[in-house]
Amino acid sequence: xxxxxxxxxxxxxxxxxxxxxxxxxxxxxxxxxxxxxxxxxxxxxxxxxxxxxxxxxxxxxxxxxxxxxxxxxxxxxxxxxxxxxxxxxxxxxxxxxxxxxxxxxxxxxxxxxxxxxxxxxxxxxxxxxxxxxxxxxxxxxxxxxxxx
Numbered sequence: 001x002x003x004x005x006x007x008x009x010x011x012x013x014x015x016x017x018x019x020x021x022x023x024x025x026x027x028x029x030x031x032x033x034x035x036x037x038x039x040x041x042x043x044x045x046x047x048x049x050x051x052x053x054x055x056x057x058x059x060x061x062x063x064x065x066x067x068x069x070x071x072x073x074x075x076x077x078x079x080x081x082x083x084x085x086x087x088x089x090x091x092x093x094x095x096x097x098x099x100x101x102x103x104x105x106x107x108x109x110x111x112x113x114x115x116x117x118x119x120x121x122x123x124x125x126x127x128x129x130x131x132x133x134x135x136x137x138x139x140x141x142x143x144x145x146x147x148x
Contacts, residue, residue: 015126023132077120077131078102078109107134115142 080102092098102108107119108131120131 016130019123019125019130073112074114076111076114078111116145 080100082098082100084098108122109116110118110120110131110133117137118133119135119137120133123130123132
């Protein structure tokens with residue numbers, strides 16, 4: 001990688017780190033406001049992942065878990081969907097607008113291998129798009145959606 005590309009990548013990583021630090025600061029400020037308003041304490045995150053058990057089995061469980069960490073998955077952020085006829089599809093050109101079923105300001109769906117795992121909001125940092133996760137779908141919620 002050239003020095004210029006490495007420097008641009010470093011700047012980009014610094015910008016993302018800055019954005020994440022800003023989010024953490026905002027979250028802490030909200031938590032302080034909740035505490036000042038005598039409201040119930042912030043909701044603790046749900047225990048989504050299964051625990052590995054006692055300390056003796058912990059190292060074996062972590063070793064097994066490490067085996068899957070490098071398996072690639074397809075991550076998709078979906079703005080919306082629509083159906084159009086082939087006639088209309090062929091008429092699309094530069095500058096055409098395609099209306100999607102998603103509304104402006106709605107959370108974007110985050111899918112892993114086609115399965116909804118979270119929702120989030122679009123963020124822009126250093127002219128690059130990203131997504132800030134706002135809601136994680138628990139395994140129990142996914143099972144409920146399958147039963148519908």
